[in-house]
Amino acid sequence: MSRIFKVYISCQQLGTQMPKSQPYRVIQIGFGSLGRHIASSILKRENLELVSVVDANPELIDKTLGEVLQDCTDCIIKITDDLSSALNSLEADVAIVATSSSLEIVVPIIEECLGSGVNVISICEELSFPYQKKLDLAESINSIAMQNGKTVIGTGINPGYLMDLLPIVLTAPCQSVKTIYVTRHMNSSHRRASFQKKIGTGMTNDEFRQNIDEGKITGHVGLVESIQMIDAALNLGLDEVVELPPEAIIAEKEVTNSFTTIKEGDVLGLKSVGLGVKNGEDIITLDFQAYAEATPQYDEVIIDGIPRIHQRIEGGVQGDLGTIGMILNLIPIVVKESPGLKTMKDIPVPRNTMRFWKE
Ligand SMILES: NC(=O)c1ccc[n+]([C@@H]2O[C@H](COP(=O)([O-])OP(=O)(O)OC[C@H]3O[C@@H](n4cnc5c(N)ncnc54)[C@H](OP(=O)(O)O)[C@@H]3O)[C@@H](O)[C@H]2O)c1
Incomplete structure (x- = not known):
C-alpha cells in the first residue's frame, strides 16, 4: 500500500526570510x-x-x-x-x-x-x-x-455598492438589458441616530416637509449619483435623471425605538425614488425606503434582460x-x-x- 507523506517546511527551516508584511x-x-x-x-x-x-x-x-x-x-x-x-x-x-x-x-x-x-x-x-x-x-x-x-x-454602502455597483456587476451575464429596478427596504431603527434624524424620524408630516424643503434634513443622498454611475458603466445614454421629492412614511400606531417615540400620524421615515429615463421610458428605477420597524428588510435587484436576473438579499445589508x-x-x-x-x-x-x- 502506497503512503503519501505531506511535508510542511517553514521559511525559517529553508533559511529564507518570512515575507515582510506591514499594515x-x-x-x-x-x-x-x-x-x-x-x-x-x-x-x-x-x-x-x-x-x-x-x-x-x-x-x-x-x-x-x-x-x-x-x-x-x-x-x-x-x-x-x-x-x-x-x-x-x-x-x-x-x-x-x-x-x-x-x-x-x-x-x-x-x-x-x-x-x-x-x-x-x-x-x-x-x-x-x-x-x-x-x-x-x-x-x-x-x-x-x-x-x-x-x-x-x-x-x-449606498451610494457605493447596493444600488449602483451591485446592479452593474449583476448585468455581466446579460446578453441584453432593458430595465433595472433596485429596491432597498430597511428598518431604520437599526441605523445610527444621525441617519434616523436625517430621514425625519419622529417629526410631524408638516415639519418633515418644511425641513426637507429648507434643506435642514437631507433625506437619503446619492440616488442621482448611483443612477449616473450605472448609466456611465453600461453606456445607457440616459436622457434624464430625476429624483422625486421624498415622501414621508406615516406611523399608523405609536412606535418607540432607541432614537425616539414616534406618535401615531407622525413620520417613521421616508421613501425616495430616483429614475433614469430614455425616450420617455424608465430604464433605471431606484426605490429607497427607510423607516422605523419596516418589515421585511431586503435589498433587491431585478434586471429585465436576457437572461432575466432577480437577486434578493434577505434581511438586507445592515447599512452602517x-x-x-x-x-x-x-x-x-x-x-x-x-x-x-x-x-x-x-x-x-x-x-x-x-x-x-x-x-
Ligand atoms: N456613502 C454611504 O453609504 C454613507 C454611509 C453612511 C454615512 N454617509 C455619510 O457620511 C457622513 C458622516 O456620517 P456621520 O453619521 O458620522 O455624521 P456625523 O455624526 O455628523 O459626524 C461628522 C463628524 O465630522 C466632524 N467634522 C465636520 N467637519 C469637519 C472638518 N472639516 N474636519 C474634521 N471634522 C469635521 C463633525 O464635527 P462637528 O460635529 O463639530 O461638526 C462630526 O464630528 C454623512 O454625511 C453621511 O451622510 C455615507
Missing part, C-alpha cells in the same frame, strides 16, 4: 457616528494601523480614543483638529473622510490630503459619482490627485456595518490603484481584503 497606515478624519465605528473597526483589523484621528468638534480635541470609544478603552491616540500636522508627520497611506454628504464641504479636506501625498477614501455621497452634478469640483480633485500621484474615491466594511476593504485596493479620481465602477472587483498586507 496600512490610516488617518480617520471625522469622528462622528460613523467615524467612531470606522476607527474602532480599524483598531481591530490586523492589516490596518490607525495613526491619527482628526475632528473639528472642540469637545473631542485632546481626548484619547480610549476615553470616547467604549470598546477600545486602552487606545491612547489623541483626537486632534490639526490635519496638516497629522498629514505631514505620520506617513499615512490613506485618509478616511467621514464628515459630510456635501462635496463642497469635503473638497478642502480631500485636496489637503492629496496635496500631502495621502490617498483618500470618503463616504461623502456626492463624491461617489461627481462628474455631472459637480463637474468643476471633480476636475479639480482629479487634477490634484494626478499631480500628486495619489488616488481618491467616494464609496459606502456595510459602510465600514466597504471602507476597510477598499484601503489595500486604493493604495495600489493608479492615480486620479476614481468611482466604484473603475477599480478592480471590490472584495474582503482583511488578509491583504502592504508589501
Whole structure:
C-alpha cells in the first residue's frame, strides 16, 4: 500500500526570510457616528494601523480614543483638529473622510490630503459619482490627485455598492438589458441616530416637509449619483435623471425605538425614488425606503434582460456595518490603484481584503 507523506517546511527551516508584511497606515478624519465605528473597526483589523484621528468638534480635541470609544478603552491616540500636522508627520497611506454628504464641504479636506501625498477614501455621497452634478469640483480633485500621484474615491454602502455597483456587476451575464429596478427596504431603527434624524424620524408630516424643503434634513443622498454611475458603466445614454421629492412614511400606531417615540400620524421615515429615463421610458428605477420597524428588510435587484436576473438579499445589508466594511476593504485596493479620481465602477472587483498586507 502506497503512503503519501505531506511535508510542511517553514521559511525559517529553508533559511529564507518570512515575507515582510506591514499594515496600512490610516488617518480617520471625522469622528462622528460613523467615524467612531470606522476607527474602532480599524483598531481591530490586523492589516490596518490607525495613526491619527482628526475632528473639528472642540469637545473631542485632546481626548484619547480610549476615553470616547467604549470598546477600545486602552487606545491612547489623541483626537486632534490639526490635519496638516497629522498629514505631514505620520506617513499615512490613506485618509478616511467621514464628515459630510456635501462635496463642497469635503473638497478642502480631500485636496489637503492629496496635496500631502495621502490617498483618500470618503463616504461623502456626492463624491461617489461627481462628474455631472459637480463637474468643476471633480476636475479639480482629479487634477490634484494626478499631480500628486495619489488616488481618491467616494464609496459606502449606498451610494457605493447596493444600488449602483451591485446592479452593474449583476448585468455581466446579460446578453441584453432593458430595465433595472433596485429596491432597498430597511428598518431604520437599526441605523445610527444621525441617519434616523436625517430621514425625519419622529417629526410631524408638516415639519418633515418644511425641513426637507429648507434643506435642514437631507433625506437619503446619492440616488442621482448611483443612477449616473450605472448609466456611465453600461453606456445607457440616459436622457434624464430625476429624483422625486421624498415622501414621508406615516406611523399608523405609536412606535418607540432607541432614537425616539414616534406618535401615531407622525413620520417613521421616508421613501425616495430616483429614475433614469430614455425616450420617455424608465430604464433605471431606484426605490429607497427607510423607516422605523419596516418589515421585511431586503435589498433587491431585478434586471429585465436576457437572461432575466432577480437577486434578493434577505434581511438586507445592515447599512452602517456595510459602510465600514466597504471602507476597510477598499484601503489595500486604493493604495495600489493608479492615480486620479476614481468611482466604484473603475477599480478592480471590490472584495474582503482583511488578509491583504502592504508589501
Ligand atoms: N456613502 C454611504 O453609504 C454613507 C454611509 C453612511 C454615512 N454617509 C455619510 O457620511 C457622513 C458622516 O456620517 P456621520 O453619521 O458620522 O455624521 P456625523 O455624526 O455628523 O459626524 C461628522 C463628524 O465630522 C466632524 N467634522 C465636520 N467637519 C469637519 C472638518 N472639516 N474636519 C474634521 N471634522 C469635521 C463633525 O464635527 P462637528 O460635529 O463639530 O461638526 C462630526 O464630528 C454623512 O454625511 C453621511 O451622510 C455615507
